[in-house]
Amino acid sequence: MLERLRKIEVINIEQCTSAPYFLFGSHNAYTERDGGGYGELFIRLKELKLTKVYDIKRIWLSDKPTIIDLRNLQILHIKCCNSLQYVFSLYSPEKLHQLKELVIEACEDLSTIFERHVDKVSQVTKFPLLSKVEFKSLPKLTQIYDGHLEFPSLQSLMVEKCPILTEFTTDGKSFFELNEIVFDSFDHLVCVISSETLQELRNLKKLYVSHCKELKKIFNIHEEISSSTQLLQQLYELALIDLPELTHIVNKEISRFYQNLQILHVKQCNSLNLLQVPLKLTNLEISDCEALEKIIIIEEEEGRREKLNFRELKDVSLENLSKLSVAFPSIFEFSSLQTIKISNCSAMRSFSEDSRALTESSTTNYFFPSSVSFNYKLFITLFCKEITCFPFLVIWYR
Numbered sequence: 001m002l003e004r005l006r007k008i009e010v011i012n013i014e015q016c017t018s019a020p021y022f023l024f025g026s027h028n029a030y031t032e033r034d035g036g037g038y039g040e041l042f043i044r045l046k047e048l049k050l051t052k053v054y055d056i057k058r059i060w061l062s063d064k065p066t067i068i069d070l071r072n073l074q075i076l077h078i079k080c081c082n083s084l085q086y087v088f089s090l091y092s093p094e095k096l097h098q099l100k101e102l103v104i105e106a107c108e109d110l111s112t113i114f115e116r117h118v119d120k121v122s123q124v125t126k127f128p129l130l131s132k133v134e135f136k137s138l139p140k141l142t143q144i145y146d147g148h149l150e151f152p153s154l155q156s157l158m159v160e161k162c163p164i165l166t167e168f169t170t171d172g173k174s175f176f177e178l179n180e181i182v183f184d185s186f187d188h189l190v191c192v193i194s195s196e197t198l199q200e201l202r203n204l205k206k207l208y209v210s211h212c213k214e215l216k217k218i219f220n221i222h223e224e225i226s227s228s229t230q231l232l233q234q235l236y237e238l239a240l241i242d243l244p245e246l247t248h249i250v251n252k253e254i255s256r257f258y259q260n261l262q263i264l265h266v267k268q269c270n271s272l273n274l275l276q277v278p279l280k281l282t283n284l285e286i287s288d289c290e291a292l293e294k295i296i297i298i299e300e301e302e303g304r305r306e307k308l309n310f311r312e313l314k315d316v317s318l319e320n321l322s323k324l325s326v327a328f329p330s331i332f333e334f335s336s337l338q339t340i341k342i343s344n345c346s347a348m349r350s351f352s353e354d355s356r357a358l359t360e361s362s363t364t365n366y367f368f369p370s371s372v373s374f375n376y377k378l379f380i381t382l383f384c385k386e387i388t389c390f391p392f393l394v395i396w397y398r
Contacts, residue, residue, distance in 0.1 A: 005041045014051040040069030047075040057083050057109075074129075075101045082108040086115045093145070094125045105136040114145040126150040131177075134158040141165050150174050160184035175200040179234075185211045195222040203234050210241035217248040230256040237263040247271050259298060262312070273323075282312045282336075287319040297330055309333035317341040321348070328352040333373050343383040 050056070073096060078087065084107045088096075093114045104110065113135075114125070125145065131153050135141065141162045151174040159165065159182070166188060175197060181204065183192060189212050193201070198219055209218060218240070219231075235258045240246065246269045250257060262282045266275060266289060273291040277284065278298045286292065297308060308331050315338060318327060324345055331352045342348065352372045 006043055008042065009044050010047045011045065012047070012049045013053055014049075016052070017054050041067055042073075043069045043071065045070060045073055048073060049075070049077040050079070050081055051077075052080040054081070055083050056081050057085050059084075059087065069095070071095060072098050074098050077101070077103045078107060079103075079105045080107070082106075084110050086110070086112055088114045093127075097126075097128055099127055100129050101132045102130060103132070103134040104138065105134065107138055109140055110138050111140050111142055112145070113141075113143075114147075124148045124150055126152070127154075129153050131155045135162055135165075136160045138162045139164070144168060152176065154178050156180045158182040159186075163187040173200070175204075177203055179203050180206040182208045183210070183212065184208070186215070187213055189215050191216065191220045192218045194220050195225055198231055199225075199229075201232060204232060205234055205236045207235065207237070208239045208241075209243065210239070212243055214245055215243050216245050217251050218246070219250040221250060221252040221254065225252070225254075228256060229254065230259075232258040233260055235261050237261075239263075239265040240267070240269055241265070242268040243272075244268070244270050247273070249276060257298060279308060279310060280312055281310065283315045284313065285315075285317040286321060287317070289321055291323060292321050293323045293325070295324070295326075295328060297328070307332040309335060310337070311335050313337055315339045318345055318348075319343040321345045323347055326350050326353055331372075334378075335373070337374055337378055339379050339381075341381045343381075 050059075076087075076099065078084065087104065087110070102113075104113070125147060127150065130151050133151070133154060133156070136158070137160065139161070142164055144165075154174060155177050157168075157178060157180070159168065161184060163185060164187065178201060183189070192209055192215070198221065207218075209215070221231075231254060233256070238258065238261055240249070249272075257276065259278045260280050261278050262280060264277060264281060264283070265285045266272070266287075267285070268288045269292075270288070270290045272289055273293050274296060275286070275289075275292060275294070276296050276298050299308065310328070310331055310333070313334055314336050316327070317339075318324070318341070320343070322345070325347050327342075327348065328351065334352075340351075350369065353369055
């Protein structure tokens with residue numbers, strides 16, 4: 001078997017009760033046969049998947065971990081191994097330089113992914129090819145690694161239901177290729193992305209943040225970053241769901257911030273009173289945000305004063321927004337708008353109006369002002385209280 005273990009490329013084990021250690025052996029017994037040895041084990045292993053291996057505590061145990069060589073391991077998936085405490089124990093993670101996918105899910109006792117070596121205290125561990133990381137339903141996970149990690153090729157990061165994980169520790173050049181982030185169910189997370197990381201996210205396209213009880217802001221920008229700095233210019237979709245303490249998406253006014261965002265969903269963010277939206281949106285959905293009072297349009301050019309146009313906006317849904325009085329201040333054209341759904345927005349008096357011309361005492365009886373033009377395909381569903389007049393729409397034909 002020892003000789004065969006040097007040739008095996010794929011291991012997939014499901015539904016079994018095993019010994020506490022999946023791979024184990026004595027270094028002495030390994031080297032004594034025929035007066036020599038077989039070299040390192042698992043040297044050709046490319047894929048390892050363990051699913052519902054119930055009693056396993058560590059993947060391997062050996063009094064000489066150098067007999068195990070995972071230099072060619074590319075895919076590691078571990079799911080429903082409830083007794084597993086460490087993924088990599090007594091094995092240097094820097095040897096995993098071919099690893100491309102790391103997926104770990106539903107391991108109740110897992111506390112650390114990589115157990116740190118005492119003699120590797122100051123070393124940066126680099127995963128040059130790792131492109132996909134998923135950690136799901138790991139209730140005891142406190143840290144990934146007690147040290148510095150680099151993920152220069154990381155494209156997708158998903159962390160869900162890891163309630164006591166407080167940070168994803170990395171060191172430099174880890175997020176330049178990252179295009180999708182999912183954070184879900186963090187009990188003690190206060191901020192998602194800091195200034196340093198934000199500037200690395202040049203290719204981020206999708207960001208989903210949900211069910212974080214103490215989260216107060218998504219992006220924390222330090223004072224040294226200029227208000228004209230371009231940030232998140234590739235971000236295409238943003239979803240913020242069930243963040244009861246969220247007060248800011250970004251804590252500083254940035255004029256060139258996610259200007260190319262097209263899909264924005266904000267739900268159950270009851271402390272958010274201001275929302276910034278760019279002109280390139282195609283889909284906007286806001287619901288159950290009790291404190292939301294104002295939607296601010298991010299203009300393409302700072303100081304712009306001409307009439308603004310949502311050229312690409314097709315679908316708008318606004319529900320249960322009790323303090324929002326105007327949906328879109330300063331917007332005069334919706335040349336692609338197809339669907340409007342407004343429900344239970346009792347304070348809303350107008351869909352769009354020129355906020356620069358309004359005074360505190362000014363009011364309007366026109367929910368759709370005559371100066372606003374729409375696409376003729378527009379379909380409207382309204383369930384708004386205290387709105388008494390819907391006179392007419394100016395149809396704009398292309």
